[in-house]
Amino acid sequence: MNKFSYYFITVLILVTVKxxxxxxxxxxxxxxxSNLTNxxxxxGQQYISLLNGDEIAEFRATFYGGSTYRVAACSGLTNGNLIxxxxxRDRNELFSNRNYKNSPYWDFKFTSTxxxxxxxQLDPKGPESGFAIxxxxxxx
Amino acid sequence: xxxxxxxGFIILIFIFIASxxxxxxxxxxxxxxxxxxxxxxxxxxxxxxxxNDRLFSIPSPFQVALLVKxxxxxxxxxxxxxxxxxxxxxxxxxxxxxxxxxxxxxxxLNIYEQxxxxxxxxxxxKVLSKELGISSTFDEKIMKRIENNNNNKDSLLYILxxxxxxxxxxxxxxxxxxxGLLILAGGxxxxxxxxxxxxxxxxxxxxxSRVGEQxxxxxxxxxxxxxxxxxxxxEFDVFLEELVELAAIFDGVVIEYTYSEPIVDELNKLTTxxxxxxxxxxxxxxxxxxxxxxxxxxxxxx
Numbered sequence: 001m002n003k004f005s006y007y008f009i010t011v012l013i014l015v016t017v018k019x020x021x022x023x024x025x026x027x028x029x030x031x032x033x034s035n036l037t038n039x040x041x042x043x044g045q046q047y048i049s050l051l052n053g054d055e056i057a058e059f060r061a062t063f064y065g066g067s068t069y070r071v072a073a074c075s076g077l078t079n080g081n082l083i084x085x086x087x088x089r090d091r092n093e094l095f096s097n098r099n100y101k102n103s104p105y106w107d108f109k110f111t112s113t114x115x116x117x118x119x120x121q122l123d124p125k126g127p128e129s130g131f132a133i134x135x136x137x138x139x140x
Numbered sequence: 141x142x143x144x145x146x147x148g149f150i151i152l153i154f155i156f157i158a159s160x161x162x163x164x165x166x167x168x169x170x171x172x173x174x175x176x177x178x179x180x181x182x183x184x185x186x187x188x189x190x191x192n193d194r195l196f197s198i199p200s201p202f203q204v205a206l207l208v209k210x211x212x213x214x215x216x217x218x219x220x221x222x223x224x225x226x227x228x229x230x231x232x233x234x235x236x237x238x239x240x241x242x243x244x245x246x247x248x249l250n251i252y253e254q255x256x257x258x259x260x261x262x263x264x265x266k267v268l269s270k271e272l273g274i275s276s277t278f279d280e281k282i283m284k285r286i287e288n289n290n291n292n293k294d295s296l297l298y299i300l301x302x303x304x305x306x307x308x309x310x311x312x313x314x315x316x317x318x319x320g321l322l323i324l325a326g327g328x329x330x331x332x333x334x335x336x337x338x339x340x341x342x343x344x345x346x347x348x349s350r351v352g353e354q355x356x357x358x359x360x361x362x363x364x365x366x367x368x369x370x371x372x373x374x375e376f377d378v379f380l381e382e383l384v385e386l387a388a389i390f391d392g393v394v395i396e397y398t399y400s401e402p403i404v405d406e407l408n409k410l411t412t413x414x415x416x417x418x419x420x421x422x423x424x425x426x427x428x429x430x431x432x433x434x435x436x437x438x439x440x441x442x
Contacts, residue, residue, distance in 0.1 A: 029309065033302075041297050043200035044243075044304035045324070048312075062199050062357050064207070064350070065417070068410075088415060092399045095411045107410040112417040113353045114397075135305075138203050140297065 025131050032074035032133045035105040040070045040137030047134040049120070051075075057120045057132045065112040068139040072105040073097065073120055075133065079104035081126040084134065087117040107139075198324045198364075199357050201244035202301050204331035204350070205251040211344050215252040219334050220245040221441045223264045228442070232272060233375050236319045237440045239268040240326020243304055248334060250296050258296065262286060265303075272319060274307045318368045318376075325361055325379075326440065328354075333437045336430040351429065352419035355390040362387055382436050389428045394420040 025048055036042065049057035063069055075081040085096035086108070094116065097103045102123055120132040221241050229235045242265050249258040269275050285299050304323070311320035332354055335347050365380050400414040 025313070026309070038295075038298055041200075041202055042301040042305045044202065044301050044308065044327070045198070045200075046305050046309045046312075048309075060360060062353065062360075063413075064199065064203060064353070066346075067203065088399055089397065090399060092415075094402050094413055094415075095404075100406065100409070103409060105409065107408070109410060109412045111412065111414050113349070113419075114413055114415055114417060115356050137301075138200065138206075140206070 025133070028074060028077060028131055028133055029135075031077050032072050032104075032135055035072035035074070035079075036070055036135050036137045039139060041140055043136045043138065045136070047118075047136075049132045050129070051120075051122050051132050052129040054121065054124075057134075058117060059134075060115065060117050061136065062113065062115050063108065063110045064138075065110050065114070068107055068109045070105055070107050070137045070139070071118070072135040072137075073133070074104055075122055075130040076127065081123050081130065082120055082132055083123055084118060084120040087119070089115045089117070091117070198328050198361055199331075199354075200301070201240075201327040201331040202247040202297060204335060205244070205247040207346065207350060208248070208334065208338060209251045211338075211346055213338050213342055213344065213347075215254065216337075217254070217257065219337050220248065220261075221330070223260050225441055226264045226267060229268065229271075231373075231375070232319060233322065233373055234440070235268050235271050236322035237326035237329075237379075239265060239272065240323040240328070241330040241437075241441065242268065243300065243323070244327045244330035244334070246300060247297060250300065255296075269307065274310050318372055321361075321364050321368070322376075325365065325383075328357065328361060329433065329437055329440065332429075333433050336426070336433055339426060340430065348421065348426070349419045351426065352390075352393045352395070352421035353417075355387075355393045355395060358383065358387050358390055379436070379440075382432070386429065386432045386436070389425060389432060392425055396420070 029046060029048070033042075047057075047059060051057060071084065071086070073082045073084040080102040082104075083096065083098045083102055085098070086094045088094055095106060095108070097106060100106070118134065120134055122128070122130055122132065221238065223242075226238070226242075229238050242261055246258060246261040246265060249255075249261055266275070286296065304327075307323065308320045311317060311323075332351065335351050338344065338347055339351065362380065362383050365376075365383070369377055369380055396418045398416050400416065403412040403414060405411070
């Protein structure tokens with residue numbers, strides 16, 4: 001095999017690996033969005049992070065008072081692999097699905113606008129690595 | 141030299157095979173049984189990772205549209221960016237920002253059931269998406285859904301938000317995160333603009349609070365954009381600097397927060413967050429915010 005063939009195949013493999021990884025993520029996002037039913041309008045964003053071991057994905061979100069939201073959380077193509085927790089800005093735990101059999105979604109009704117921190121981590125009993133996918137929708 | 145290359149090539153083959161093999165690992169088994177409690181997780185040394193290389197989310201402009209409608213404020217088409225301006229947007233920077241702006245306008249039109257106008261805004265969103273190279277989010281299936289639901293405002297809002305989410309995902313997966321951020325920023329600016337213009341003629345308490353509540357989302361938006369400062373374009377840098385100036389005005393807005401125990405309805409998978417927050421914002425701050433947002437938006441749409 002000549003040098004050009006090596007380089008060509010190398011590039012092909014690298015591209016396949018990259019798109020293979022994100023292809024999986026797309027499939028999992030579709031699966032996760034089945035928990036965001038039609039009465040919940042997406043916030044127009046998707047939150048995804050590749051986690052290994054005990055890594056925790058974290059992000060901050062503002063939830064408006066007077067509204068009801070749904071947070072859908074998935075890893076892989078079965079429910080229950082992802083633990084997600086919601087804290088207020090002072091790190092008071094407002095909710096964790098670990099207390100509810102790792103429910104793949106939960107609804108939140110906010111009486112006042114609240115800045116929250118959302119953390120997600122893989123269930124230690126599940127796969128050691130995987131995508132953490134979070135979707136947020138608000139009720140119309 | 142050739143032997144080293146050959147070894148490297150074999151390693152790559154193994155990586156390739158491994159990526160194909162482990163891509164199916166997350167399917168897992170079908171056993172859904174879960175214990176009520178789980179073993180304690182070692183949180184001594186967790187590693188925090190960013191989500192989408194982002195640590196922050198920005199509130200949706202679609203939701204602002206709902207709030208405005210619920211506040212019984214009459215529809216005002218003059219608030220929106222005219223569709224004819226679309227032809228002026230020739231750079232990715234302008235296209236992305238205005239894609240966000242038109243998306244916010246579209247949700248406003250949709251909520252007020254101005255569906256004939258909504259159709260022309262959908263067309264503009266489609267054109268800008270194509271120019272940004274994200275027209276796959278407007279595939280035939282989506283267009284069919286839009287046509288089939290053009291009299292159903294709830295479905296249209298759902299479809300619209302899904303389009304924007306898919307675009308966000310596409311841009312992230314193709315290392316074009318900065319375009320996704322500009323779209324978010326455009327939508328956020330337009331929402332704030334609409335609310336401040338409404339306050340100008342209608343002193344609505346709820347909208348007043350909502351304007352003040354943009355303090356933290358603005359800080360979050362700036363943090364999202366900061367890593368790209370100096371790396372995209374002069375226009376981007378100026379825009380970010382203007383957002384920082386706007387944040388300085390918001391610094392005077394006070395948000396008082398008091399924690400309260402949430403109420404859980406396990407049967408319905410619902411938690412009511414009863415913690416309270418109170419936004420304290422004065423007329424002067426509203427005026428300054430209005431002027432600044434107006435100025436920023438003018439530069440974007442013209």
